[in-house]
Amino acid sequence: MEGSSAESALSVSADSIRITDLTQDGDVLTFAITSQKLNSSAGVCVFRAYEDFEWLQQSLFSQENVPGLQGIIFPPLPPKALPLQSNMQTKALKQLGFLALGQDWQGYCKALEFYLQQVATHPTLFKCKALDSFLINSESPGKQRGRKGIFNRLSQAVEEMRKESHKDVDNFFQNERNKNTNIAALSKVATEKLIDVVMTEQKLALACGHFSTSLHLCVNQDDAAAVAFSKVCLKLSDIIEAVKQNFEKVASNNLTTLGLGLDLESRYQEAEKEMLFRRTCKLIELETVKKSTEKAKANKREVMEEFQKAVEKEFSLISSVAKEEIERFHSSRVNVLKNVLIGWCEQQLNTAKECAELYSQHLEACRNMYSE
Numbered sequence: 001m002e003g004s005s006a007e008s009a010l011s012v013s014a015d016s017i018r019i020t021d022l023t024q025d026g027d028v029l030t031f032a033i034t035s036q037k038l039n040s041s042a043g044v045c046v047f048r049a050y051e052d053f054e055w056l057q058q059s060l061f062s063q064e065n066v067p068g069l070q071g072i073i074f075p076p077l078p079p080k081a082l083p084l085q086s087n088m089q090t091k092a093l094k095q096l097g098f099l100a101l102g103q104d105w106q107g108y109c110k111a112l113e114f115y116l117q118q119v120a121t122h123p124t125l126f127k128c129k130a131l132d133s134f135l136i137n138s139e140s141p142g143k144q145r146g147r148k149g150i151f152n153r154l155s156q157a158v159e160e161m162r163k164e165s166h167k168d169v170d171n172f173f174q175n176e177r178n179k180n181t182n183i184a185a186l187s188k189v190a191t192e193k194l195i196d197v198v199m200t201e202q203k204l205a206l207a208c209g210h211f212s213t214s215l216h217l218c219v220n221q222d223d224a225a226a227v228a229f230s231k232v233c234l235k236l237s238d239i240i241e242a243v244k245q246n247f248e249k250v251a252s253n254n255l256t257t258l259g260l261g262l263d264l265e266s267r268y269q270e271a272e273k274e275m276l277f278r279r280t281c282k283l284i285e286l287e288t289v290k291k292s293t294e295k296a297k298a299n300k301r302e303v304m305e306e307f308q309k310a311v312e313k314e315f316s317l318i319s320s321v322a323k324e325e326i327e328r329f330h331s332s333r334v335n336v337l338k339n340v341l342i343g344w345c346e347q348q349l350n351t352a353k354e355c356a357e358l359y360s361q362h363l364e365a366c367r368n369m370y371s372e
Contacts, residue, residue: 011132012037012044014120019113020045022105029081029105031112035135044136050080052134053112055141056119059130066124068321070278073329074125075118076267078111107260114264163280170319176326177276184269191262194254201251208244212237235369239362246355253347261340265333272329279315279322286315 012035021032034045057077063069116135119125133141168174215237219230289311293304 009132010038010120010126010135012120012135014117014126017113017116017120017135019109019116022109031109033116033135046135046138048134048140052140053077053115054080056130056134060119060125060128063128068317069124070282071275071318071321071325072122072124073268073272073275073325075115075122076271077115078108078263078267081105081108107255110256110260111263163284164277166280166284168280168283172323173276173279173319176272177280180269180273180276184266184273187262187266187269191266194259194262198251198254198259201247201254205244205247205251208240208247212240212244215240231369235362235366239359242355242358242362246351249351249355250348253344253351257340257344257347261337261344265337268329268333272326275322275325279318282311282315282318286311 016034016036018034019031020034023030023032028049031048032045033048034043036043054077057074060074119128119131120135125131130141168177215233218233220226221230286308289304289308293301293308296304
């Protein structure tokens, strides 16, 4: 399978990866992905459907001969987008969160773009042949059937809940599991609250639009009083339209900065949880092997001891990779959230300044209207 080896390197610049366009044909979304060749001015453009992204993620999961692969926190792939239909809004919100609220799938494209950049800058995953193939080959890889990796089997484990609550032998990982559970819950609550705020802002903008339009129905030229009243209605309509635009900009700022940041935070916390669960499963396997070795008969003990050493070595390697990944993850998420919050504040401050200037102009126009 393509992607089963990690011996190759990426042939394009990770920083140049962009999703520049999106087309929709029924329920199918096709993304235009551009990048630039390393040490060259040549650009590359490929077209990918969501199934191609799924193929890439599965290829990353299924790599062979990659030491400690189960200890990696894989960049989380956003869930598949749903068709833009009003009757699907509730389901889309539940599945996509903030990614379902943006216009023209801009937020969704940004999330997929960031996913590709995170894979391309990962110290291990960027070597996967499947990634380079995904970014430069004109042929769509999504139709290829990849093997189900160990991660799929683990995620379907019947005893998942029991394994998740299994006490860790290493305090570092036990504390990280507890921290992950708490932060994931808080991220979910924060995301839900901000979604409520954004949806309320969008509803207020819509209501202001209706109100602004309805004020034009009051305009008539029957007499001097009606003309004067019409001027007031038209000016009020302009003011309400300005209020509407402000609500729209504030909602858009919330979506494109803090909203996408919280969405990414939630999905990455889930990705870390999955990695910690894989390690816990390997820990349980090791403990089971140790018990079996202790109970083994003399003629089988030597074989069991060799098997135990192999499992211990694998578990130790997974734990070592996992610690590096956790440190890298926390450093990265702090920087991402810092940049998100800075961007959010700057955009909202600029919007507030623009709105204040516009309101001042309307206020001056009202004063002039009454002084006439």
